Amino acid sequence: MWFINREEELKRLKEGLLRGESFVLTAPRRFGKTTLIKRVFEELRDAYKVFYIDLMPYSGDEEALMEYMLEVFYKGMGLAGTVKKMVGGISLRARVVFEELGIEIDLSGKKSSPLVRMSKVLEIPQIISEKENRRVVVAYDEFGELYKAQELVKLFRSVIQHHKGVSYIFSGSQESIMEKVFLSKDGAFFRFGTLVELGALNLGEVLKFAENTLSLLPHAITFLQWLEGHPYYTSRYLQKLNTGKDALESFEELLSEEMNYVELLVEKAKVTKHAIEVLRAIARGENPYKKLNIKSQMVTKVLEKLRLNGLLRRRERGKYEITDPILKGYLSGELNP
Ligand SMILES: Nc1ncnc2c1ncn2[C@@H]1O[C@H](COP(=O)(O)OP(=O)(O)OP(=O)(O)O)[C@@H](O)[C@H]1O
Numbered sequence: 001m002w003f004i005n006r007e008e009e010l011k012r013l014k015e016g017l018l019r020g021e022s023f024v025l026t027a028p029r030r031f032g033k034t035t036l037i038k039r040v041f042e043e044l045r046d047a048y049k050v051f052y053i054d055l056m057p058y059s060g061d062e063e064a065l066m067e068y069m070l071e072v073f074y075k076g077m078g079l080a081g082t083v084k085k086m087v088g089g090i091s092l093r094a095r096v097v098f099e100e101l102g103i104e105i106d107l108s109g110k111k112s113s114p115l116v117r118m119s120k121v122l123e124i125p126q127i128i129s130e131k132e133n134r135r136v137v138v139a140y141d142e143f144g145e146l147y148k149a150q151e152l153v154k155l156f157r158s159v160i161q162h163h164k165g166v167s168y169i170f171s172g173s174q175e176s177i178m179e180k181v182f183l184s185k186d187g188a189f190f191r192f193g194t195l196v197e198l199g200a201l202n203l204g205e206v207l208k209f210a211e212n213t214l215s216l217l218p219h220a221i222t223f224l225q226w227l228e229g230h231p232y233y234t235s236r237y238l239q240k241l242n243t244g245k246d247a248l249e250s251f252e253e254l255l256s257e258e259m260n261y262v263e264l265l266v267e268k269a270k271v272t273k274h275a276i277e278v279l280r281a282i283a284r285g286e287n288p289y290k291k292l293n294i295k296s297q298m299v300t301k302v303l304e305k306l307r308l309n310g311l312l313r314r315r316e317r318g319k320y321e322i323t324d325p326i327l328k329g330y331l332s333g334e335l336n337p
């Protein structure tokens with residue numbers, strides 16, 4: 001897989017993690033959060049113990065979450081084989097892991113509440129760091145998924161804040177939720193880590209990469225510009241060019257493949273009254289407050305909602321942009337005249 005750009009972010013994360021700093025990584029869907037974390041982990045793997053935990057599948061089932069986290073921890077310790085062969089249920093598995101580590105924590109006994117047991121699971125990275133005498137990095141990807149479980153978010157904070165040997169990366173797509181948890185004064189993780197907001201790929205870097213990797217035609221450059229450095233679309237487009245398809249063919253193929261997804265975004269947006277009108281205005285570069293016949297309070301509400309959904313991003317005060325260029329083209333009418 002190609003990895004383009006992000007040198008600055010890579011450097012910041014790596015150096016910060018080395019110093020024991022923790023990070024909050026936010027970006028819209030498909031902007032490369034997971035890719036960046038995996039890349040950082042590859043580069044840190046020799047010096048550190050790294051654990052990647054994806055909270056996307058969390059559905060409110062704490063038992064399942066604990067089981068998954070334990071699995072990540074013991075797989076990361078290289079213990080998976082042994083453990084899998086020996087035992088079945090969560091408490092037994094956990095016990096074996098801890099025995100292997102020489103750690104005495106009794107995780108068994110479902111008599112204790114899930115939160116109590118979860119707090120023990122959350123301690124594991126710190127224990128590993130002490131036992132192995134080296135730093136540990138844990139990434140919780142899609143941390144926003146925990147937002148519906150406020151108790152859990154608070155528990156994470158209260159346990160994790162004492163960890164001297166562990167650096168954390170929290171990443172999330174629903175940027176406004178991430179803001180509430182990490183940036184707002186009453187958020188559970190207020191001032192916990194350094195905020196890194198991932199933007200689109202730098203267009204210059206994209207073109208440089210494309211020129212070095214493929215023989216880039218002027219036509220393709222136009223389409224790459226249109227894709228605005230959107231990481232997922234850009235990389236899909238480059239992959240198509242790489243198979244020898246021409247610039248237009250690659251672009252049309254990309255559009256037809258992604259149209260379902262974009263229509264789904266539109267359907268989701270429609271749930272909010274006036275959302276489509278507001279999005280259309282922004283897609284056309286118009287000011288929704290001035291252009292639309294909607295009360296400004298209402299416009300503000302809709303903008304906030306769309307931001308919460310990750311469809312919009314605020315560039316500067318009062319200036320919004322659509323995060324998905326194909327959605328933007330679809331709404332502005334550019335793609336389907
Ligand atoms: N730096 C990059 N260089 C090249 N391609 C990238 C880069 N970042 C992301 N991509 C491409 O974009 C796709 C989406 O990236 P990724 O899954 O990391 O995004 P994400 O922000 O984690 O998305 P999601 O919110 O869906 O989890 C990847 O499959 C990859 O092909």
Ligand SMILES: [Mg+2]
Pocket residue numbers: 033034035141
């Ligand atoms: Mg991801």
